[in-house]
Amino acid sequence: MLVEGPLKLQIIEEDGKRELHITFQEDYQQLDLQNRVSQMRQHLTDLHNQYNLSNDAAEQQGMQMIIQVVSQIIPLIESDQMATDETIILELGKTSSINNIINVASAN
Numbered sequence: 001m002l003v004e005g006p007l008k009l010q011i012i013e014e015d016g017k018r019e020l021h022i023t024f025q026e027d028y029q030q031l032d033l034q035n036r037v038s039q040m041r042q043h044l045t046d047l048h049n050q051y052n053l054s055n056d057a058a059e060q061q062g063m064q065m066i067i068q069v070v071s072q073i074i075p076l077i078e079s080d081q082m083a084t085d086e087t088i089i090l091e092l093g094k095t096s097s098i099n100n101i102i103n104v105a106s107a108n
Contacts, residue, residue: 005043006036009066011092022069022088029084037078044070 006028010021028039051063076082
């Protein structure tokens with residue numbers, strides 16, 4: 001399932017490590033603060049809606065992770081403490097559930 005929004009997600013595998021790289025779309029970076037907050041809140045709503053429509057457990061698990069990340073990003077955006085021109089990097093563990101998330105994210 002592909003959810004369009006202000007973020008680009010990419011799985012990077014290097015030296016035996018798996019990382020989730022999160023960058024902001026260029027058009028999102030150009031928005032003023034009020035519109036950045038509004039779009040990110042709408043993105044979170046869209047993610048919840050897509051999660052509720054999905055019947056795939058692995059897909060839902062991947063979406064839960066993204067929902068958690070977006071939920072953590074919103075307060076930083078609201079307080080204008082999030083640089084939108086930087087990449088957020090999350091190191092992913094090597095559990096079977098994380099592997100399912102990676103496979104779902106890679107398919108999208």
